[in-house]
Amino acid sequence: MSLxxxxxxxxxxxxxxxxxxxxxxxxxxxxGSTSGDADKVYRARHPVFTSFGDxxxxxxxxxxxxxxxVVESSAPLQQQYQPDHPDADADGNVYVSNVNSIxxxxxxxxxxxxxxxNVEMINTTKDLLLQTLSLGR
Amino acid sequence: xxxxxxxxxxxxxxxRALRNQVLASNIANADxxxxxxxxxxxxxxxxxxxxxxxSLRKTSDMHISSGNKNSAGVDIKYRVPTQPTxxxxxxxxxxxxxxxxxxxxxxxxxxxxxxxKIRGLRFAIRGSD
Numbered sequence: 001m002s003l004x005x006x007x008x009x010x011x012x013x014x015x016x017x018x019x020x021x022x023x024x025x026x027x028x029x030x031x032g033s034t035s036g037d038a039d040k041v042y043r044a045r046h047p048v049f050t051s052f053g054d055x056x057x058x059x060x061x062x063x064x065x066x067x068x069x070v071v072e073s074s075a076p077l078q079q080q081y082q083p084d085h086p087d088a089d090a091d092g093n094v095y096v097s098n099v100n101s102i103x104x105x106x107x108x109x110x111x112x113x114x115x116x117x118n119v120e121m122i123n124t125t126k127d128l129l130l131q132t133l134s135l136g137r
Numbered sequence: 138x139x140x141x142x143x144x145x146x147x148x149x150x151x152x153r154a155l156r157n158q159v160l161a162s163n164i165a166n167a168d169x170x171x172x173x174x175x176x177x178x179x180x181x182x183x184x185x186x187x188x189x190x191x192s193l194r195k196t197s198d199m200h201i202s203s204g205n206k207n208s209a210g211v212d213i214k215y216r217v218p219t220q221p222t223x224x225x226x227x228x229x230x231x232x233x234x235x236x237x238x239x240x241x242x243x244x245x246x247x248x249x250x251x252x253x254k255i256r257g258l259r260f261a262i263r264g265s266d
Contacts, residue, residue: 002155002157003157003158006161010164010165013166013167016168049166049169049170050169051169051172053162058213059213060155060158061155061158061175061213063162065165065169110168117167117234121164121165121237125161128157128241128244128245128248136252
């Protein structure tokens, strides 16, 4: 019964979206973190999604979502001159993480909406399957 | 006389199940870059059901394709988006959601038609409900 595959597809998408939520939470938590070393400061992370299907997905249309990895943002760091800051380097510079809070809030909303979408999809498909099971009763 | 107790409703159900799965893949991949949304056409399925042609089913990737025919005998086609996106994704969540719920209602309709047929058959067999 092909309807069962919807659970796999929606499950893979929910997994991907929850990773996205986790990454966003990490980014927001580290939004203001500082370091005296530009290489050690926290950089915003973003998940990369790809679609994947089995050998027959061209025929059956079943395509799930896979997390391809988490990449660090290459956006420039904020450099601030604060000689009295405990993290300041020898020149008195402090590097602040490149997390953009607005981007992250948007990501969080998008992830939660997508997650809800997938939950609804599972509910609808579950109803359809249960109705099919009670056919002719 | 050839009796068709279920009058092609089982084929309609098969088609609806396939479409459910295709649309679910679209919604699942709403945030995947370069994913192209797909859909199946009811007209194709109807034609295929009426012609009564059996399609070849591939059970391995090594088999030679006879088109993209699947269990419902239809081609899965790519959707033409009405709004462009920067990441090459052609899923429009609202369109997909509408199609998904429409398809679910149609599936339920087929189910209730089948249910009526089964009730009718049972009534004919037993002579009472």
